[in-house]
Amino acid sequence: MSGVGNFGGLFQLDCKEYENPVLVSSIDGVGTKLTLAIDFLKNQTITYEHSPHYNIGIDLVNHCINDIAVQGAKPLFFLDYFSTTKLHPSVFENLASGMSWACQQADCPIVSGEIAQMPGFYANDVYDIAGSIVGIVEKDKLITGSDIQLGDVIIGIPSSGLHTNGYSLVRSTMMNNYTLNTTFPEIDTNLGEALLTPHKSYLEIITKTCEEHEVRGMAHITGGGILGNISRIVPDNLKASINWEWEWPAIFKLIQDKSEPTIEDETMRESFNLGIGMAFVVHKNYSEPICSWLKEHFELGAVEIGNIHEDN
Numbered sequence: 001m002s003g004v005g006n007f008g009g010l011f012q013l014d015c016k017e018y019e020n021p022v023l024v025s026s027i028d029g030v031g032t033k034l035t036l037a038i039d040f041l042k043n044q045t046i047t048y049e050h051s052p053h054y055n056i057g058i059d060l061v062n063h064c065i066n067d068i069a070v071q072g073a074k075p076l077f078f079l080d081y082f083s084t085t086k087l088h089p090s091v092f093e094n095l096a097s098g099m100s101w102a103c104q105q106a107d108c109p110i111v112s113g114e115i116a117q118m119p120g121f122y123a124n125d126v127y128d129i130a131g132s133i134v135g136i137v138e139k140d141k142l143i144t145g146s147d148i149q150l151g152d153v154i155i156g157i158p159s160s161g162l163h164t165n166g167y168s169l170v171r172s173t174m175m176n177n178y179t180l181n182t183t184f185p186e187i188d189t190n191l192g193e194a195l196l197t198p199h200k201s202y203l204e205i206i207t208k209t210c211e212e213h214e215v216r217g218m219a220h221i222t223g224g225g226i227l228g229n230i231s232r233i234v235p236d237n238l239k240a241s242i243n244w245e246w247e248w249p250a251i252f253k254l255i256q257d258k259s260e261p262t263i264e265d266e267t268m269r270e271s272f273n274l275g276i277g278m279a280f281v282v283h284k285n286y287s288e289p290i291c292s293w294l295k296e297h298f299e300l301g302a303v304e305i306g307n308i309h310e311d312n
Contacts, residue, residue, distance in 0.1 A: 009112025057098020066189035073135030084127035145217035145233030159277030163195035173259035
């Protein structure tokens with residue numbers, strides 16, 4: 001409802017289709033992935049559509065969308081905060097374009113934001129960015145994990161790459177020996193482009209899957225790894241176990257193989273999504289039909305990655 005320049009963004013909420021609406025909100029950033037984006041642009045000529053800053057804008061929005069989508073919420077509106085020592089218009093234009101594109105995909109307007117110039121606070125060319133999102137869900141359709149039961153199965157939904165986690169570890173173990181322009185036969189592009197692949201949005205996948213099937217709990221795999229995030233939604237008397245048997249995408253194998261010192265498996269599991277960006281917890285009888293349905297409708301190779309058992 002509001003144009004540029006107002007002190008607060010306006011959004012008219014239409015609750016006609018809800019009997020008992022609940023607002024769901026989240027705020028987050030993209031971590032030290034920003035550092036790689038800034039460094040990569042200094043050393044590589046890239047087309048506008050593939051600018052690291054454009055991708056960072058997508059990362060920011062999709063991370064926030066996934067955080068509320070796992071609770072069954074539909075995004076209503078998004079806000080952003082951008083801070084730097086001195087504004088470089090081309091950088092912010094790319095960020096804003098990436099955020100705008102991602103928001104359009106989710107039918108979620110950007111209603112307000114802040115651009116803060118803070119001379120002397122950041123190093124030259126360095127910036128930070130954060131996003132906040134508000135969504136809505138009918139109270140009786142909230143998905144919190146409280147319905148998870150003994151014997152349920154965990155389905156892993158593929159990620160598009162590292163998403164927004166594990167970059168501090170990559171920088172400390174790989175970047176002393178390789179540059180972002182380094183190419184490897186294991187991946188189709190250079191290291192920088194592989195690491196800066198944008199965060200996937202699971203909104204459509206979640207919405208349509210939950211319309212067709214019973215999903216008892218969902219976890220967005222962010223900081224803390226697969227088990228750490230799934231454990232957040234499992235009831236206190238139960239526990240999640242992961243089988244770790246799927247094949248890691250090439251970028252994760254490369255990170256472990258080329259790191260110095262070598263990153264142990266346990267640290268990899270705690271720091272990265274290892275190719276699993278989202279997890280569904282479902283009744284064991286529904287696991288195979290849901291995996292087949294996801295492959296048919298979204299061409300996703302979803303796989304069983306674990307189960308729920310008693311917390312002994």
